[in-house]
Amino acid sequence: MANSYFQFKQFRVEQDKCAMKVCTDSCVFGAYVDVNSAKRILDIGAGTGLLSLMVAQRSGASIDAVEINPEAQEQAKENFSQSPWADRLMLYPMSLQEYAQETRAIYDVIFSNPPFFLSSLKSENAAKNTAKHTGDLLFEDILTFAQQHLTSQGKLYLLLPPAEAQHFSDLARNHNLYLIETLEVYTRVGGKCIRHIQSYSFAPATAPVVKQLFIREADAVTYTSEVKELLREYYLIF
Template sequence: MRNSYFQFKQFRVEQDKCAMKVCTDSCVFGAYVAVAGAQRILDIGTGTGLLSLMVAQRSHASIDAVEINKEAQQQAHENFAISPWAKRLQLHPMSLQEFAKQAPPAYDVLLSNPPFFLSSLKSPDAARNTARHTGELLFEDILAFAQQHLTAQGKLYLLLPPAEAAVFASLAKASDLYLAEVLQVFTYHGGKCIRHIQTYTFGHRGAPDVKDFYIREEDKTTYTAQFAELLREYYLAF
């Protein structure tokens, strides 16, 4: 039986109420996002609050988190409250569209592990569908928000499967946001690429810097040195 929580070195993520649990690729994402010097960060679709907590550990920023699902809202609220950074974490229990209407400030970093699988079949679990599909949060909504509320030198980070990442990159160009970096995440050496971590900025016109990241060695069990180094500040195993 899966634990009702995930324990990190400096915080715990309770996840019994949330459809989408802590997963390895999200942890890679949270550890990868560059937040040094950021003053304001927005986590779009925070779920358990995992990404907000991870970036709070590595920054001094004020962090806003938006979440539409009521169970996830309660979970994130609880996780923020028991964390060492509760005073810097603010949950907004609403959709991104509603949040945008409240005249939010400009952000140095926007990050999201948004609903995905644009063309895949819906699962029978309604909560999981909301978390994994684009029914509640469209890529266009994220881009429209970034156009209005990302600072000129700010960065938008997305975690998506490769096919959906390509769709987002195509849409982003129309919003004057350009793909600057791609981290291709592989399950193991010799395995398939499961996710792209994309970094978008205003004004970048060159080809993106593309790098590969492997979670496990070819034995499919041993964590790579690359993974251990990235997650050293978070995982109890390192």
């Protein structure tokens, strides 16, 4: 059974109310997104608030987070209020579609770990279905919002399984957003690629950069030095 919380070096993520718990690939995503020069950031589908908290730790940006699920909304509010960056974290308890109708905000960085399984079977857990399957939150909605609310030099980041990542990149071109970099995340050295971290901008790349990251060594137990370095400022064990 998953713990009711996950303790990081500078903050705690309570997760008892959320269907989707803290996981390694999400933490890698939160640590990888480039927010060094960002002044305003949007987290689409905040869940526990994990990603917003991770980028708040290493930036001075104002961070808005949108979440549709009532239990997750409550959880994220709690985690934000208990963090050292509560004054820079704002939760909007609504769908992205609703938020798009009421905001005029422009963002330097937009990121999302969205519902992603396009065709796999759904579970009987409704909350987990909302968190993991494209339904209420569609790829097209993310792209339409980004096209309208990213700064001209801004970046959109997505964490998706490989097949869904390819589908998203195909759709993105119709919104004048272009894939510029992919980080392929593998379970272990010699293991399976489970996620792609993609970054998009309005400027097409001649040849999008492709990198690889292995979470664990071939023994499937030991974290790689690259992951240790990436998560050193977050994980208590590093």
